[in-house]
Amino acid sequence: MKRLFPILSVITAGLLAYALYQALVVAPTDALQGDVYRIIYYHVPSAWTAFLLFLINFVASIVYLFRRSQKADMVALVCAEVGVVFCTVVLVTGPIWARPVWGIWWAPGDIRLTSTLVLWLIYVSYLVLRRFSSSAQTQMLAAALAVFGALDMPLVYFSIWFFRTQHPQPVIGGGSMDPRMLHTLLISWAAFLCFAFLICWARYRLEVLQREVEQAHAMESLVGAGVTAKPSMPLTRGAK
């Protein structure tokens, strides 16, 4: 497994470089938007990757609620963290793209902008909860919050339904996109997926190590307390 990591890193770096080359050089210029549209090769793959990671987080949280498996909890945590990063990329590249094309940075009534923002907010609150909660119950609370967030998303979507939407309708599969553009987009997505997987993997290993260290500390203090506390216990009680 450990030998696989550097190999995958090299493959990911190659894919990212190839995707960048495709996006900047090979893909044709958009007839209406000009070169500005090329940000799509960062914006859309980041969005898909973030949504996929949040989906995995939801599934892992459900698994944790039923099985209480530590692995599921760690997967949920890692996916939420990396997903928030990718979602941030979406929310940053979106306005950069919108400004020259729509003439505005942000369209407040737009359904996908707003629901992505709410999704981001929910997962940031998820991470805040994990950060501020005391160790033993964190995992259960976080899993419950993930379920609430997932239930919330369709409602968020419908609540903005009535507003006029400014975001372009999805072009994938509609046949209106140039096949070379679609090709580049899919390569970019593959590169982003590999990249996300790589970060998740590294973060997962880090989390495993962290928990081992915490356990070792806890064990050590238990053992230490067991040795010294027994003779001193009557004394301290009497002193108090």
Added chain:
Amino acid sequence: MNSLWAVTLATLVKDIRLEWRSKDALNSMLFFSLLVVVIFMFSFDPLAEESRHIVGGLVWVAFLFASVVALNQTWARELRNQVLDAYRVSPAPANALFLAKAVGNFIFVSVLEALMTPLFVIFYNLHVLGPAWQLIPVGLLGTWALVVNGTFFAAMSLRTRNREIMLPLLLFPISIPAVIAMVAGTTAILTGENSAHFYIVLLLTYDVVFTTASLGLFGTILHAE
């Protein structure tokens, strides 16, 4: 089933009696939302025509902030003398406790709204142009939407460091669809420009979904150790 209602009722009556004697939550909520109203009044200073468009937002933001004040106190009260731990080891169903707390909060926030709404009407010279009776379902469903999730997240943030600040951080993102529905529905009724039916249905859906989810998960949250 019988014991569920009996325990719910007993806890609810106890909470109402406590609140009746101390008036802690109600007084702090009232004064807090009064402050919000006054600050909004100075910040916007609208004409009657404009105020009809913005007051839906102002009212619900004031109630949202004020309800957080009450929600934070719900469970903190049970921590003294280890009441919550005693409840945890007792055979009483967990959902009875949750229902009692949620209904209690619903009553407190509704009383607050009933007292504050006349103030909004006076300060902003409100005159409803749409079907005014629809404000009642929007108000009731909206309040329940705030309170059911608020009670659940308050129980959750009880287990965290600096729990007072944790509750709004958890509650507000999840409440966004409900807040949109409440504000847009109220504005639709006040201006009479479009129908509020969609928002009432949305609030109803939100309430059903999250009441079910809270009842389904509250046991796990209460007993999480």
